[in-house]
Amino acid sequence: MNKKYAFVIAGLFIFLAASALFTPTKTVLSISSRKNPVKRIYSALAVQSGFVISYTHSVNKGRVHDYYVCDLENRELVLLSTHFVSYGAGIPEPEEIPGAEFTALDDDYTISNINRKMPKLVMAVGVIADHTFAVNKPGQSDEMLLSNFFEPQTSLIFEIKKVSPVDYWAHKLGEPNGRV
Secondary structure (H helix, E strand, O other), rough: OOHHHHHHHHHHHHHHHHHHHHHOOOEEEEEEOOOOOOOOEEOOHHHHEEEEEEEOOOOOOEEEEEEEEOOOOOEEEEEEEHHHHOOOOOOOOOHHHHOOOEOOOOOEEEEEOOOOOEEEEEEOOOOOOOEEEOOOOOOOOOOOOOHOOOOOOOOEEEEEEOOOOOHHHHOOOOOOOOOO
């Protein structure tokens, strides 16, 4: 084979390999700093299984768990339900949310069928709230403190994104069992 053709084929192979590594093809839940988007973490598993954001309520000091799923077709986050241990100030009234159902159990309260859709969720890492993030896996709770990744009071953006394999590997959120 002519050296010129071998060089062209090698160059084409390198170009195709680089394109595959740097083209946004992986759909993830991106959690990024609003003021410094370079500071970010990704979870591919959260896009498939949903996720939970938990925090200590600022008024009643009870723990709140908000359950989300990802609507990939519309690229939206959907708040399905909220679970809390103390009902009172700062907790939404179910009648404020069309179609929502309120359930009182022995040890917690739930508002389900919220179905609030949003292209992105913006929140700040609380100083006292101890915000955690977990992939919604039945029977498992691998909560991770958001303050382990972002400084308290950092404004965060949660959104569905397509990222390149290289970007994903550089920022993927590791879980104890190795899945992300």
